[in-house]
Amino acid sequence: DGGITQSPKYLFRKEGQNVTLSCEQNLNHDAMYWYRQDPGQGLRLIYYSQIVNDFQKGDIAEGYSVSREKKESFPLTVTSAQKNPTAFYLCASTESLASEQFFGPGTRLTVL
Amino acid sequence: AQSVTQLDSQVPVFEEAPVELRCNYSSSVSVYLFWYVQYPNQGLQLLLKYLSGSTLVESINGFEAEFNKSQTSFHLRKPSVHISDTAEYFCAVSGRGSQGNLIFGKGTKLSVKP
Numbered sequence: 737d738g739g740i741t742q743s744p745k746y747l748f749r750k751e752g753q754n755v756t757l758s759c760e761q762n763l764n765h766d767a768m769y770w771y772r773q774d775p776g777q778g779l780r781l782i783y784y785s786q787i788v789n790d791f792q793k794g795d796i797a798e799g800y801s802v803s804r805e806k807k808e809s810f811p812l813t814v815t816s817a818q819k820n821p822t823a824f825y826l827c828a829s830t831e832s833l834a835s836e837q838f839f840g841p842g843t844r845l846t847v848l
Numbered sequence: 849a850q851s852v853t854q855l856d857s858q859v860p861v862f863e864e865a866p867v868e869l870r871c872n873y874s875s876s877v878s879v880y881l882f883w884y885v886q887y888p889n890q891g892l893q894l895l896l897k898y899l900s901g902s903t904l905v906e907s908i909n910g911f912e913a914e915f916n917k918s919q920t921s922f923h924l925r926k927p928s929v930h931i932s933d934t935a936e937y938f939c940a941v942s943g944r945g946s947q948g949n950l951i952f953g954k955g956t957k958l959s960v961k962p
Contacts (some may be wrong), residue, residue: 740891753910767948776857778938778954779892787948826891833948835899836882840853 738763741842742827747845749814749821757812757843759827766830768810769837772796773824782825785810814845822847850875850941854953862961863931869956870949871913871939881922882940882950883913892938898922934960 742762749755761768772781777790780796785804804810810841812831814821824844834846856869873879880899884892896907903915913924922939939953 742891769949776954778952779950780952781949784947784949792947813933824889830948833942833946836894836897837950839884839893841891842889844889 740827740829742825742837742840742843744843745841747843749845749847751847752816754813754815755845757814757825759810759812759840759844760808760831761810761827761838761840762808763829763831763838764807765838766807767833768804769828769830770794770800770802770810770812770824770826771828773826773842779826782812821845849878849942850951852939852941852953854939854950854956856956857954858957859961859962860959860961861929864920864928866927867925867929867933867958869937869958871922871924871953873920873922873939873941875920875941875943877946878901878944880942880944881913881915882942883911883924884938884940886936886938886955888935895924895937929958929960931960931962933958 769784770782774837783802785791786842801813826842827840851874853872861867882897883895885895896905898915906912911926936955936957938955940950
C-alpha cells in the first residue's frame, strides 16, 4: 500500500535535547511538508521541500531543521532552540501543486 | 497571500440532524479549496476538494461543499449526520500559481450526540 509513515508515534524529550522525527513516503511525490498542530491553532507550516536537496522555510521554521537527501524521506529535527516544542507534528506530500496533500499519522512530541 | 476563517470552533449537533460548517477565505488570486477531517490522534484525511469546474463537490460519505466566489466561501454541509462523523474538520486554501502550500483554518470540532 502506498502512503506516508511517520515514526515514532509518541516521543518524549528532555529540555535541551535535539530530536529527529522521521517521515517516509512511497507515493513517488516530489513535494513534502512538515506542519505543527497545536490545539485550536490549526496547522502551521514549518518547512517544505519541492525537490531533492532543496527545501524552504515555512511560517514557523525557527528552532527546526530538515534535510531532503532522498525523494522518499524528509526528516525533521527539533532543536534545543525551539522554546515550546510540545505539539503534534504532521508530515504531508503532494504529487503536484494543483492537487491535495496526503498526510501521515503524526508524531506527538512531549518535552518533559 | 491567502487566509482562511472557520467561524465556529465547535459545533454540537444531534444524530440525524443537518449540519453546516462554515469556511471563508481571502485571496488575491484564484484558489483551490479543500476540506480535511481529523479523528483523534490521527493525521488528516481529504474529505473533498474544489479545483475547477462544478462549484458543488461531494464526498463519498454524504458531505458536500459549494464554492461561492462572490462570497469567498466554501461551506461544508451534510443533510443527516452520524455519530461516526464526530471529528475535527479543517478548511484549507491554496493559491493558483503558488508553490502549492496550503493555508489552514483553525478547525471546527463537530460533536454528534445521540
